Amino acid sequence: MLWIKDAHLVDPACGISGRGSLLVREGRIHKVVVGETLTAEAVLALLGCSDLAAVDQVDGTGMYLFPGLVDAHVHLREPGQEEKEEIRSGARAAVRGGFTSILVMANTQPVIDSRALVEYVRLAGERAGKARVYPVAAVTKGMAGKEITEMVDLKDGGAVAFSDDGKGIQSAETFRLALEYAKLTGCPVISHCEDDSLAGAGVMRKGEHCARLGLKGIPASAESVMVARDALLAGETGGRLHIAHVSTKESVQVIRMAKKAGVDLTAEVNPHHLLLADEDVPLTDTSYKVNPPLPSRADQEALLEGLLDGTIDMLATDHAPHTWEEKARPFAEAPFGINGLETALAAVWQELVAKGKLTPEKLVELWAVNPARRFGLTGGTLAEGSPADLVLFDPARRERVTAETRESKSHNTPFLGRELQGFPVMVWVGGKLVVKDRKVLD
Known part of the structure; x- marks a missing residue:
């Protein structure tokens, strides 16, 4: 189970754009709350869980949460x-x-x-x-x-x-x-x-x-x-x-x-x-x-x-x-x-x-x-019940694009060597964390 809190949630398909929380259970988006702050007690009740230690918590302050x-x-x-x-x-x-x-x-x-x-x-x-x-x-x-x-x-x-x-x-x-x-x-x-x-x-x-x-x-x-x-x-x-x-x-x-x-x-x-x-x-x-x-x-x-x-x-x-x-x-x-x-x-x-x-x-x-x-794909939305494919995006993060930090086997990009601003810092696919602190998890 996952609780992403205080991020700016964005999903025009659902009319969502604002600070809030998103809860994930069993690989799917369980609850989206925008415009109010959830308490720990409320989160446990929504997830049907009695122990907050069983819930991964992510602070999204200053960041966007995209599908x-x-x-x-x-x-x-x-x-x-x-x-x-x-x-x-x-x-x-x-x-x-x-x-x-x-x-x-x-x-x-x-x-x-x-x-x-x-x-x-x-x-x-x-x-x-x-x-x-x-x-x-x-x-x-x-x-x-x-x-x-x-x-x-x-x-x-x-x-x-x-x-x-x-x-x-x-x-x-x-x-x-x-x-x-x-x-x-x-x-x-x-x-x-x-x-x-x-x-x-x-x-x-x-x-x-x-x-x-x-x-x-x-x-x-x-x-x-x-x-x-x-x-x-x-x-x-x-x-x-x-x-x-x-x-x-x-x-x-x-x-x-x-x-x-x-x-x-x-x-x-x-x-x-x-x-x-x-x-x-x-x-x-x-x-x-x-x-x-x-x-x-x-x-x-x-x-x-x-x-x-x-x-x-x-x-x-x-x-x-x-x-x-x-x-x-x-x-x-x-x-x-x-x-x-x-x-x-x-x-x-x-x-x-x-x-x-x-x-x-x-x-x-x-x-x-x-x-x-x-193309008739799952995902692409923060709608409740959808697969928890999520991107926590830091608009202020700056990085220089280098061959050493990339996952692709090839590096034929005009942006190689340039500094860019705005990067995903955490990514989930089906509720599974696959990127953390810009690193792809094995």
Whole structure:
């Protein structure tokens, strides 16, 4: 049993925002009390316990208590590329970053396109015993963009969504069929919107800064053209569509129009697209190389506006770990991807919440409530009876991001060496304490 007291509880799904206490019993949220101080006697009565020594007590003074965050876009690389990230290391990095549930993408080696591999990922996540690991299965076999996977069987094995993320499905008919077939499962199709003929061999956003660096550019239209196509197909089929890593102002406009037209569509934006722009990219640091590429400042303004007005539904890290050797290649040759699980929450808090651009309530809505709802997951709320997936967050805590203190096996983040403010200090999954004083417990 657990008593977290005097924290600022936040859960917009339940209309909760204020100082109070939360009680946990048998791995679930038992009672939430906001606006009044509980006595020890009251706590014992509520928990049905006679001995206060049997209740773990946590003083949350000066801190926030959030529902465990849900990251709807994570790459863990296992099976096949465990040198970059394992399910175990990724699940540990997740809880250290405040994420108690993660959706893991299918672009492993081999691709997660069979029930056996879906079950492997799910069971490996359970064995890791940290963040809840939910497999996202491939849309097409081998992610070749041609033959649709056995989606019903993959759903039965534990898949919560379908995506060929890492590759855009170039055939409109294949994507249309995928949306139709996925309706049998009730699961969303997550689209990596990229037109290969427009993106070509580009490595960063096409524009003035790209030209200055002498690098090949990817035009904004490479994304927005496919967002428009997929939104139209979702409207035609009645399928459930989720747009991954939105990065352009034109994409935001298309999504806004599609939602007004009644299309069953949600969308996410990554912290690095909100906080870093193409003009920030140094030629000598490939940790800034990501796909879709870092946007313009005008795009960033549209992305933030989209978050605030509900056009974009959630934040997601697109955690993409790579080895030091891969990222040490010249910019044009290094792989795309930013490692985000352990830095994303702190970076967003420091740059958006602490500066008044985003409220704590909106943050929880975007990173817990909405992704849990969209993908049908447990958690994402402080509602009584829900699993006790909890994050005690210290908004004043400052840390320098170093390779030595991280749980991820890879360190390809632009925030390496920087000091950030605002970190989870304790994390529970199903009522079990998995992070204490910023350390992941074994």
